[in-house]
Amino acid sequence: MLQAINLGIRRGSKLLFENTSFQIHPGQKVGLTGANGTGKSSLFALILGQLHADSGDLHYPAQWTLAHVAQEIPDSEQAAIDYVLDGDGEYRKIQAEIQQAEEKNDGLLLAELHTRLDNIQGYQATTRASRLLAGLGFAASDEQRSLNEFSGGWRMRLNLARALMCRSDLLLLDEPTNHLDLDTIIWLESWLKAYPGTLLLISHDRDFLNNICTHIAHLEHQRITLYTGNYSAFERIRAERLAAQQSQYARQQRDIAHIESYIERFRAKATKAKQAQSRLKALQRMQRIAPAHVDSPFHFSLFKPDKIPGSLLQLEGVKAAYGDRVILEDVDFQLLPGDRIGLLGPNGAGKSTLIKILAGQLPVQSGEYRPAQETRIGYFAQHQLEQLHNEHSPVAHLQQLDNKAGEAELRNYLGRFGFSNDMALAKIENFSGGEKSRLVLAMLIYQKPNLLLLDEPTNHLDLEMREALAEALQDFDGAMVIVSHDRHLLNSSCDQLMLVNRKQVSEFPLGLDEYPTWLAEHNKRLKEALGTSTKDDRQAIPRESSRERKQREAEQRKRTQPLRKKIEKLEQEMTSLDAEIQQIDTQLADSEIYADSNKDRLQALLIKKAELKKQHEAAENSWLELSEELEKLV
Numbered sequence: 001m002l003q004a005i006n007l008g009i010r011r012g013s014k015l016l017f018e019n020t021s022f023q024i025h026p027g028q029k030v031g032l033t034g035a036n037g038t039g040k041s042s043l044f045a046l047i048l049g050q051l052h053a054d055s056g057d058l059h060y061p062a063q064w065t066l067a068h069v070a071q072e073i074p075d076s077e078q079a080a081i082d083y084v085l086d087g088d089g090e091y092r093k094i095q096a097e098i099q100q101a102e103e104k105n106d107g108l109l110l111a112e113l114h115t116r117l118d119n120i121q122g123y124q125a126t127t128r129a130s131r132l133l134a135g136l137g138f139a140a141s142d143e144q145r146s147l148n149e150f151s152g153g154w155r156m157r158l159n160l161a162r163a164l165m166c167r168s169d170l171l172l173l174d175e176p177t178n179h180l181d182l183d184t185i186i187w188l189e190s191w192l193k194a195y196p197g198t199l200l201l202i203s204h205d206r207d208f209l210n211n212i213c214t215h216i217a218h219l220e221h222q223r224i225t226l227y228t229g230n231y232s233a234f235e236r237i238r239a240e241r242l243a244a245q246q247s248q249y250a251r252q253q254r255d256i257a258h259i260e261s262y263i264e265r266f267r268a269k270a271t272k273a274k275q276a277q278s279r280l281k282a283l284q285r286m287q288r289i290a291p292a293h294v295d296s297p298f299h300f301s302l303f304k305p306d307k308i309p310g311s312l313l314q315l316e317g318v319k320a321a322y323g324d325r326v327i328l329e330d331v332d333f334q335l336l337p338g339d340r341i342g343l344l345g346p347n348g349a350g351k352s353t354l355i356k357i358l359a360g361q362l363p364v365q366s367g368e369y370r371p372a373q374e375t376r377i378g379y380f381a382q383h384q385l386e387q388l389h390n391e392h393s394p395v396a397h398l399q400q401l402d403n404k405a406g407e408a409e410l411r412n413y414l415g416r417f418g419f420s421n422d423m424a425l426a427k428i429e430n431f432s433g434g435e436k437s438r439l440v441l442a443m444l445i446y447q448k449p450n451l452l453l454l455d456e457p458t459n460h461l462d463l464e465m466r467e468a469l470a471e472a473l474q475d476f477d478g479a480m481v482i483v484s485h486d487r488h489l490l491n492s493s494c495d496q497l498m499l500v501n502r503k504q505v506s507e508f509p510l511g512l513d514e515y516p517t518w519l520a521e522h523n524k525r526l527k528e529a530l531g532t533s534t535k536d537d538r539q540a541i542p543r544e545s546s547r548e549r550k551q552r553e554a555e556q557r558k559r560t561q562p563l564r565k566k567i568e569k570l571e572q573e574m575t576s577l578d579a580e581i582q583q584i585d586t587q588l589a590d591s592e593i594y595a596d597s598n599k600d601r602l603q604a605l606l607i608k609k610a611e612l613k614k615q616h617e618a619a620e621n622s623w624l625e626l627s628e629e630l631e632k633l634v
Contacts, residue, residue, distance in 0.1 A: 001025045001060065002047070002170065002198065004224070008055035009042055016042055018055065020224045022217065026169070029192070029199040031209040031231060034219030036434065036462055040202050043224075044068070044172050047200070060170065065089075067168035069176065073147055073155040080150070080158055081143040084129045087165030091122050111603045114610035120167070123613035127620050132161040135187040136180075137347050140625045153179040164191065171195065174202045178459055182485040183347050186516045204462045206231055207487040298468035300416035300442075302476045305450035308337045309372035312451045312479050313358060318367035320353055327353045329503040331367070335451060339479040342490040344508055344515055345500035346522060351483045354500055355381070355455045358481060378449030380457045385436045390429035394419045394439050397428075401446060417442040418465070433460035441469070450478035458486040487512055563626055570623040577616040584609045 001023055008018035016039030024030055032040050045051035046058055048068060067087070076083070086092060094117050101109040117123065133143060136157045142150075150158060156179055163171065173192075177185050185208060192199060192212050200217075203209055209216070209231035216227045216234035227234040315333040319326065327350040335341075335358070343351045356362035357369065359379040371377070388397065398410045411424045417438045428436060437460045444452075452473075458466050466486060473480065473493040484490055490497075490512055497508040497515075501522075510518060584605050587593060593602050 002058075002200075003060070004056065004058045006056035007053055007058055007224075009039060009046060009051070010054050011039075011042060015222055017219065017222045017224055020056070020222075022224055022226045024198060024200070024215070024217075024226075026198050027196065028215055029195075029213050030201065030215045030217050030226075031213040031234075032200060032202045032217050032219070033209070033231070033234070033463065035464065036432070038219040040219060041174060043219075044174055044200070044202070047170075047172060064169035065166065066170050066172065067163045067166035068172040069156070069163045069174065070159045073150075073159055075148055077146040077148060079144045079146060080138070081126065081129050081133065083147055083158060084132060084161045084165050085125060087162035088125060088167060090120055090167070091117070091125050094120070094122060107603055107607070110610075111606040114606055118609070118613065123610075123617050126617055127624070129161070129165055130621065130624050132164050134624075135184070135191065136161050137184050157184075168197050170198045170200065172200050175204070176201070177203060177205050177208055177485060180485060181347060181456075182344070182487070182515075183519060185485050186519060204458070204466060205486055205488075206463065206466070298416065298418055298438075298465050300445065300468065301472050302445055302452075303448040305376065305448050305478050307374045308450045308478055309374045311336055311372060312339075312375045313371045314368070315357065315364075316368040316370070318357065318369065319365045320350070320357055320362060321365050326503060328357070328500075328505070331505050333358075333505055335479045335481070337450075337477070337479055339481075339496065340473075340494045341479075341481045341496050341498050342494035342512070343481060343483045343498055343500055344512075346519065349500045350503070351500045352381075352455055354505060355379075355453050355481065355483055358451075359453050375451055376447070376449045377451045377453060378444040378447060379453045379455075380440060380444055381455045382459060384440050385433070388428060388436055388439065391427055393425045393427060394442070395424050397439060397443055398446060401443060413446065414442060434462060434465070437461055438465060445472075452476065452478065452480035452482075454480065454482045454484070456484055457482070458484055458489055567623060567626050570619050570626070573619050574616060574623070577612050577619065581609060581612050581616070584612070 003023050005021050007020045009016045014037075032043065034040055042051060046053060047060075048066065073083075094113055098110065098113045098117070101113055121128075130140070130143060134140070138154075138157070138161075147155070147158070160173075160176055163173070176188065180188065185205070189208060189211050192201075199212070201209070201213065211230075213230045214228075216229070216231055218225050218227065218234065218238065227237055229237070312335045314335070315331055318328065318331040318333070320328040320331075331354070333354075343354065345351050353362065357364060359377055359381075360369070360371070361379070361381075392400075394414050395407060395410050398414070399405065402410075411419075414420075414424045418435075419439070419442070428439065431439070437457070441457065457469065461469070466489060470489050470492040473489075480493070482490060482494060497510075497512060499506055499508040508515070508518075587605055588602075588609075592598065593605070
């Protein structure tokens with residue numbers, strides 16, 4: 001188990017925690033929570049040996065294999081899938097030993113190494129890596145692309161895939177959902193639920209913590225307290241403890257006031273001096289109870305818009321494309337006051353494209369884009385963080401929006417977003433991603449929009465700021481459209497869900513809790529490539545008539561028939577190879593095969609099994625590539 005005994009850590013002069021003890025047992029999935037700067041990442045650095053404890057001890061079994069997500073990725077021409085495969089160190093080690101044994105033509109050693117490779121499921125390693133990449137949103141064609149070809153967000157996904165590839169005993173994940181969309185987060189949740197090792201997870205996504213964690217380790221007041229249950233259970237238990245603490249504090253304050261009053265009244269009287277002195281000593285010995293503090297540093301609300309027109313914005317017959325690739329087609333969409341819309345849809349369906357069109361950031365190829373004259377749009381997107389001026393302070397950024405506002409007024413406003421004291425006047429060049437996101441939100445809200453368009457607004461924001469944003473959005477008088485992987489934000493802020501799928505935008509007929517099931521069925525239909533539509537699909541595409549659907553399905557079947565035949569042939573080949581491998585396994589199960597007289601036969605069987613495994617892996621990889629190609633055509 002992972003155990004801390006009287007642990008203490010300082011970073012410079014700042015004490016993060018001290019005299020902290022806890023035990024995390026194998027198989028537990030622990031969410032690490034606490035305000036920014038309380039020491040969550042420092043604890044990870046300590047576990048990884050990148051930091052030393054100032055006091056106490058932290059240890060875990062020496063034989064444990066640790067995995068974590070690297071923050072950097074090398075500049076390399078290495079293929080993405082090879083980089084991910086490097087995450088399985090034992091697999092790569094056995095591979096190198098096999099290559100050396102082949103060069104030496106050592107048959108017995110080869111047989112032993114192939115058995116070891118089989119025992120760690122090494123023949124399925126490439127398939128496993130492909131599935132990890134697919135789950136994290138990579139296309140099959142991305143597997144052979146070099147690392148240098150990927151942008152920053154996709155590089156982080158590669159590092160995450162590499163960490164998941166490791167057959168670890170302890171997995172450390174620090175904000176793994178940053179830069180991931182909702183579909184990918186749902187997949188990652190499923191993977192982590194099935195992960196057999198011990199998980200230590202830092203996340204500001206409430207639903208993500210709820211769906212994965214068996215325990216919560218909360219950092220507060222230089223202590224780490226371990227709670228049993230998911231995040232909701234932790235909130236309930238902590239609230240109960242804080243309520244009890246506050247009650248005890250209030251009662252103790254009354255006792256202290258009574259004792260101090262007695263001392264003041266009677267310490268000068270000779271007849272009462274001894275009693276007063278005795279009570280003074282009791283007061284000095286008293287173990288003081290601290291008041292309970294749960295206040296968030298963020299207290300803001302959205303300004304009431306100056307004017308709200310009867311119809312804020314309308315799209316009619318809109319078509320949008322990037323080059324020859326059509327993303328949205330024949331889209332009708334209207335935003336009215338009070339609309340609170342959350343956008344859902346599979347990866348690449350066009351959610352962010354729709355937001356950009358609504359914001360006037362992307363011209364339409366055809367159709368009508370009609371905002372009302374009085375519509376004032378507040379648009380939040382991640383690229384806006386890059387447009388901040390590093391040499392300017394938060395106050396200076398607001399002064400560029402309103403040069404008539406006084407500094408004291410602006411500082412008071414910024415304090416609601418956590419920019420208090422000197423921070424409001426400091427250059428933002430050293431601000432974190434979360435602090436820059438808060439500043440962009442503060443600037444957006446300051447302009448009193450009547451239409452909010454938010455594309456992943458919670459990236460980098462901690463739990464307290466996310467909760468404050470959700471509460472502020474609930475009281476907003478205008479309309480809003482949100483794309484977010486934070487399901488708590490969508491649930492608490494939106495009362496209508498729209499689905500972007502197959503170039504169309506339509507009302508999602510189910511609730512947010514049913515979306516993962518809908519998405520799984522959607523992906524299953526793509527993989528099976530049956531060419532038929534379920535009830536959900538028909539509801540999602542109301543403009544398609546029965547005749548049009550049948551015609552489309554017939555065309556799909558005709559267009560994809562050659563691919564289907566290849567896929568079917570590969571499936572038959574894999575079935576045949578599975579049967580041959582099963583026959584060899586039956587022979588290897590016979591104890592007589594391990595007699596000295598059967599040594600040559602045993603060696604031949606093991607080598608034959610290794611060859612069949614390689615053939616099976618090659619066929620399975622081809623099957624995955626063709627299936628991916630088929631998905632694109634459906």
